[in-house]
Amino acid sequence: xxxxxxxxxxxxxxxxxxxxxxxxxxxxxxxxxxxxxxxxxxxxxxxxxxxxxxxxxxxxxxxxxxxxxxxxxxxxxxxxxxxxxxxxxxxxxxxxxxxxxxxxxxxxxxxxxxxxxxxxxxxxxxxxxxxxxxxxxxxxxxxxxxxxxxxxxxxxxxxxxxxxxxxxxxxxxxxxxxxxxxxxxxxxxxxxxxxxxxxxxxxxxxxxxxxxxxxxxxxxxxxxxxxxxxxxxxxxxxxxxxxxxxxxxxxxxxxxxxxxxxxxxxxxxxxxxxxxxxxxxxxxxxxxxxxxxxxxxxxxxx
Amino acid sequence: xxxxxxxxxxxxxxxxxxxxxxxxxxxxxxxxxxxxxxxxxxxxxxxxxxxxxxxxxxxxxxxxxxxxxxxxxxxxxxxxxxxxxxxxxxxxxxxxxxxxxxxxxxxxxxxxxxxxxxxxxxxxxxxxxxxxxxxxxxxxxxxxxxxxxxxxxxxxxxxxxxxxxxxxxxxxxxxxxxxxxxxxxxxxxxxxxxxxxxxxxxxxxxxxxxxxxxxxxxxxxxxxxxxxxxxxxxxxxxxxxxxxxxxxxxxxx
Numbered sequence: 001x002x003x004x005x006x007x008x009x010x011x012x013x014x015x016x017x018x019x020x021x022x023x024x025x026x027x028x029x030x031x032x033x034x035x036x037x038x039x040x041x042x043x044x045x046x047x048x049x050x051x052x053x054x055x056x057x058x059x060x061x062x063x064x065x066x067x068x069x070x071x072x073x074x075x076x077x078x079x080x081x082x083x084x085x086x087x088x089x090x091x092x093x094x095x096x097x098x099x100x101x102x103x104x105x106x107x108x109x110x111x112x113x114x115x116x117x118x119x120x121x122x123x124x125x126x127x128x129x130x131x132x133x134x135x136x137x138x139x140x141x142x143x144x145x146x147x148x149x150x151x152x153x154x155x156x157x158x159x160x161x162x163x164x165x166x167x168x169x170x171x172x173x174x175x176x177x178x179x180x181x182x183x184x185x186x187x188x189x190x191x192x193x194x195x196x197x198x199x200x201x202x203x204x205x206x207x208x209x210x211x212x213x214x215x216x217x218x219x220x221x222x223x224x225x226x227x228x229x230x231x232x233x234x235x236x237x238x239x240x241x242x243x244x245x246x247x248x249x250x251x252x253x254x255x256x257x258x259x260x261x262x263x264x265x266x267x268x269x270x271x272x273x274x275x276x277x278x279x280x281x282x283x284x285x286x287x288x289x290x291x292x293x294x295x296x297x298x299x300x301x302x
Numbered sequence: 303x304x305x306x307x308x309x310x311x312x313x314x315x316x317x318x319x320x321x322x323x324x325x326x327x328x329x330x331x332x333x334x335x336x337x338x339x340x341x342x343x344x345x346x347x348x349x350x351x352x353x354x355x356x357x358x359x360x361x362x363x364x365x366x367x368x369x370x371x372x373x374x375x376x377x378x379x380x381x382x383x384x385x386x387x388x389x390x391x392x393x394x395x396x397x398x399x400x401x402x403x404x405x406x407x408x409x410x411x412x413x414x415x416x417x418x419x420x421x422x423x424x425x426x427x428x429x430x431x432x433x434x435x436x437x438x439x440x441x442x443x444x445x446x447x448x449x450x451x452x453x454x455x456x457x458x459x460x461x462x463x464x465x466x467x468x469x470x471x472x473x474x475x476x477x478x479x480x481x482x483x484x485x486x487x488x489x490x491x492x493x494x495x496x497x498x499x500x501x502x503x504x505x506x507x508x509x510x511x512x513x514x515x516x517x518x519x520x521x522x523x524x525x526x527x528x529x530x531x532x533x534x535x536x537x538x539x540x541x542x543x544x545x546x547x548x549x550x551x552x553x554x555x
Binding site: 022023024025028029030032033045053054057058059060061062064065066067069071074075205215216244264265266267268269270271 | 536
């Protein structure tokens with residue numbers, strides 16, 4: 001028997017494979033395909049204080065081994081989530097509430113509202129923000145530190161994850177900024193910004209013109225960034241970006257991640273997460289490793 | 303609803319740029335209603351997204367999907383040979399609910415005819431269908447025999463090469479005074495559905511009308527909120543889960 005359970009900031013996950021925000025809703029739809037208590041945790045669809053209708057369609061496009069999305073944070077609002085989905089989701093698995101806002105006050109308020117109700121809170125600081133002049137808060141280290149500090153002050157019970165954008169000058173510097181702001185954990189990478197063009201129409205496919213790139217094609221970039229970030233901080237790291245197999249997940253944990261998230265792979269294979277968990281277990285077992293935690297941060301550089 | 307590794311039984315062109323693929327499912331997936339769709343894998347890991355394709359016909363464990371060669375992904379699907387395995391997630395969406403309607407006008411354009419063919423197959427002999435299906439020209443025409451089985455059929459072509467010279471909506475409107483119908487079902491390009499909606503309004507036709515929409519999709523099961531459409535009440539609906547079939551007055555086209 002291999003132990004797959006992990007503990008991050010005192011929170012237990014039955015295994016280290018967490019559904020990534022935006023690909024898994026609040027879990028109900030995937031639960032029609034399989035019992036989602038098989039996933040280590042769910043990072044919810046990005047929540048805002050008020051309901052949001054999101055961007056015009058098309059919101060998705062495909063590149064080679066990647067997809068692009070620009071959903072624009074469509075969500076029913078935090079109150080609807082608390083009322084309709086939270087208890088059910090908690091009965092199934094560990095719940096990370098992914099949250100976003102237009103202003104710093106939005107972030108503070110939504111953190112305060114969810115404090116003590118969910119297992120962890122994950123800040124999405126990659127969306128355009130008023131404070132940063134329409135730019136994402138996640139780009140400049142000073143903004144990362146400021147929003148983290150304000151949210152941390154609004155939280156008494158629930159540990160805080162800051163989800164880092166890869167579209168930055170130095171991922172290590174931004175990881176340190178999150179830690180200085182009081183983050184209990186960081187997760188990375190959020191999507192890279194990209195474009196796909198329909199050359200017949202001479203137009204980008206996505207209505208928003210640009211979208212967030214995710215999927216297998218970004219994994220080498222994500223791995224490098226997880227490695228750099230995890231070596232720049234002392235808080236735990238959740239790694240993601242292009243994981244499609246158990247071996248991919250093992251690589252992220254070796255690079256320094258205490259757990260991983262899987263997003264785009266759910267679209268390619270609806271049963272991706274339980275399959276990845278099984279493949280991890282098989283790999284660990286074949287290598288005589290009894291506890292998944294033993295592989296974290298064991299990378300040996302050349 | 304299940305995701306299964308299906309075996310390709312047949313994959314062939316049926317009209318210009320239109321292919322038909324028949325998949326043998328390894329296990330039952332429950333009833334598949336006309337108007338429901340499948341999310342079909344391209345069968346190559348460099349294409350992470352499945353393609354949402356309307357189910358055209360169900361025959362025991364075999365499901366036939368018809369698709370238009372449009373981009374690299376559908377071209378790749380057309381290369382799948384008999385015996386190849388492709389992952390498929392189905393059945394998805396709500397499908398057409400005909401209720402108590404007896405006489406149904408069917409208006410389809412281009413690739414929109416395929417889910418309508420499945421509706422006729424499902425209810426053939428139990429309801430009367432009066433079909434109007436439109437193609438760009440005769441080289442694009444296909445599956446006409448399936449529509450004939452449901453009742454009567456008018457073919458329309460944009461170039462007049464066969465049948466009514468015009469589109470399917472115009473063919474329906476020119477015939478409307480002569481037929482009786484208590485339900486209209488339609489699927490086709492957005493421009494066709496918009497023309498249908500405004501024609502029904504202008505001519506004061508109050509018959510219930512159901513339309514099936516198309517949108518680029520992610521998960522196909524309602525989780526990712528990629529395939530949104532606007533409802534008349536201002537809220538969003540998910541084309542994949544709440545649809546793809548909606549009352550024409552319920553959605554903005």
